[in-house]
Amino acid sequence: GAAAFAACENGGSDVVTLQSYNSESQIVALLQQAQNSGAEAYGVLGEPSLTNGKAEVSSISVAVDFQEEWTAITEFDGYPQASLIARGTFAQSDPAFIAAFSEALKDNATWLSQEENIDKFEQKLAAYNAADPDGYQTTLAGKTYTTETIANCNLGYQSAQEVKASVKDYVNRLSGSEPADGFFYAAPASGAQAQAEGDKTVDVYLPDGTPAFALAKVFTEGVSVAGYTVRFHIVAAGQIGTIFSSTAGTEAEADLAVMPTIGAANVYAKAGGIQLVSTHVFGNLYIASVNGTADSLEDLRGKTVYTTAATTIQLLQYLLTANGIEYTV
Secondary structure (H helix, E strand, O other): OHHHHHOOOOOOOOOEEEEEEOOHHHHHHHHHHHHHHOOOEEEEEEOOHHHHHHHHOOOOEEEEEHHHHHHHHOOOOOOOOEEEEEEHHHHHHOHHHHHHHHHHHOOHHHHOOOHHHHHHHHHHHHHHHHHOOOOOOOOOOOOOOOHHHHHHOOEEEEEHHHHHHHHHHHHHHHHOOOOOHHHEOOOOOOOOOOOOOOOEEEEEEEEOOHHHHHHHHHHHHOOOOOOEEEEEEEEOHHHHHHHHHHOOOOOOOOOEEEEEHHHHHHHHHHHOOEEEEEEEEOOOEEEEEEOOOOOOOHHHOOOEEEEEOHHHHHHHHHHHHHOOOOEEO
């Protein structure tokens, strides 16, 4: 622990040092070490990890709110962090299912704002793990979520066509190029009823983290669409980015998945084959501090910040650069 924190005193330099970790739980552990030793430390945490982390590390405070920083730079309120993505062939063959599934998702945030529904979701997560003890065990189970935590997750619903401008702006800022219009799912004009020929199984993948909350209602209550059976799978967050290719041709081939929007855009740019159906998470990242003096990005000059990889570090790098702050990884 001491070696990691020594980096905080990096010679009065103006450069922010970013250290990347695989999971937010590792960052919480580092913040706990800092609390115990009296050292200064900063780490990026999303909700609900931030609220849960405060239970373990009582001195955590919020130094920087990514959402406020994003809104200050762009005209968009929050950013399209995580979206529901469809395998392209499924989007084309089953538009009526997508319409019915989307309808079931629209009031997810409202549903999850009620304590009795949070309780049902927690029970369903525990049941999911118990049903397959040898399979991947979600770390979302066994935790208590409050209405405040859920509110801080910044959940919502916007269809691909509603969120298109925001996604194009976001992806362009983070990757340097906008996704083409073909990335955005558009429902066909005819309002056909969802009806599979025979019984069709739809496999839906969720990452083990906050984005899974986007589908909490249908995960908990199921979704009834005539002729379809819906199966939910929770996988390690690091696996979700390649889920369409890694499950291709298998018995549980991914039809739909909740993914980081930037990751999905990158997959589409390289190989096509997927479409964004809707966006559900609009930013829930914060820089938490322990024994820290910083309460702005500017104050982080010369400090070390712990972060997770993928979207999180890309966003942090963008915000630092946009504010004229150098960083090293």
